[in-house]
Amino acid sequence: MDSNIVKQSNFEGLRLLKRGKVRDVYEVDDLLLIVASDRMSAFDVVMDDPIPDKGKILTKISLFWFKELESIVENHLVSSDPGTYPEDCRGYISQLEGRSMLVRKAMPLPVECIVRGYLSGSGWQEYLSTGSICGIMLPEGLRESDKLTEPIFTPSTKAPDGKHDENINFKKAADILGTETAEEVKRISLEIYEFGRALAAEKGIIVADTKFEFGMVDDRLILIDEVLTPDSSRFWPVDEYRPGGPQKSFDKQFLRDYLLEINWPKKPPPPRLPSEIVEKTKEKYLEALERLTGHRLI
Numbered sequence: 001m002d003s004n005i006v007k008q009s010n011f012e013g014l015r016l017l018k019r020g021k022v023r024d025v026y027e028v029d030d031l032l033l034i035v036a037s038d039r040m041s042a043f044d045v046v047m048d049d050p051i052p053d054k055g056k057i058l059t060k061i062s063l064f065w066f067k068e069l070e071s072i073v074e075n076h077l078v079s080s081d082p083g084t085y086p087e088d089c090r091g092y093i094s095q096l097e098g099r100s101m102l103v104r105k106a107m108p109l110p111v112e113c114i115v116r117g118y119l120s121g122s123g124w125q126e127y128l129s130t131g132s133i134c135g136i137m138l139p140e141g142l143r144e145s146d147k148l149t150e151p152i153f154t155p156s157t158k159a160p161d162g163k164h165d166e167n168i169n170f171k172k173a174a175d176i177l178g179t180e181t182a183e184e185v186k187r188i189s190l191e192i193y194e195f196g197r198a199l200a201a202e203k204g205i206i207v208a209d210t211k212f213e214f215g216m217v218d219d220r221l222i223l224i225d226e227v228l229t230p231d232s233s234r235f236w237p238v239d240e241y242r243p244g245g246p247q248k249s250f251d252k253q254f255l256r257d258y259l260l261e262i263n264w265p266k267k268p269p270p271p272r273l274p275s276e277i278v279e280k281t282k283e284k285y286l287e288a289l290e291r292l293t294g295h296r297l298i
Helices: 054-068 087-096 121-130 170-177 179-202 253-261 275-293
Strands: 015-019 023-028 031-036 077-079 100-104 111-118 147-153 205-217 220-224 233-237
Touching (some): 031 087, 054 179, 054 275, 111 170, 170 179, 179 205, 205 275
Antiparallel strands (some): 111 205, 205 220, 205 233
């Protein structure tokens, strides 16, 4: 395997709290160290084959957005420079470079905050069945990938690893979070989406939908995890947008489409990924990075 690929981090002396689908989370003093691996998940299953440099691409995009969004919402970032991390991390600087963030501890909210500006994915499937998404009625006769009149907030549960998240209506989200918190995350999510959609459009990218995660720090709501990346969003090229069917993309939809083509049943074990699928997926993530930030992966 390529020596630059990090499928799983193992830092002796650091307390591992969690391995997510993509990120490994360590406790360092009173902070958290988040390491973005090159693991790739689809349909809530982690593939055996990693995508080279994926963790670095996701980290670079999230850092770009955290800075852009500072005027809208506070985030958990303390530093992304391993040279400033606590002493216990210093022996792992080469592995942490470009794919890690030192962040404040937060109590994650048990709801994922999804905003949709276009009709796609599970939202499209729900619309076909019910004419609505998460209890929000939509006009009749919409086509796949149509732009919605206005973005909608469509939360979901946070399922354990290996399980599928469930779309829920706003009332259910309010029951889980409390009405005041639910209203606040809805407002902030829609504001972030509108800001991100406008900026991305200038770079030739449509943000069709995206997912945010929030946490509480000292009774303050902050943005955590990642933001507006190809893992958490659908990115479509503006110049190739054609409503009425699936779209070309700069995200993991390319991999999802391949898995659907081979009739994989969306449960473990994952299939092995051909080298051309791995490389093409990396190319799409790199293009998203370069278009959004104007920077290449160094």
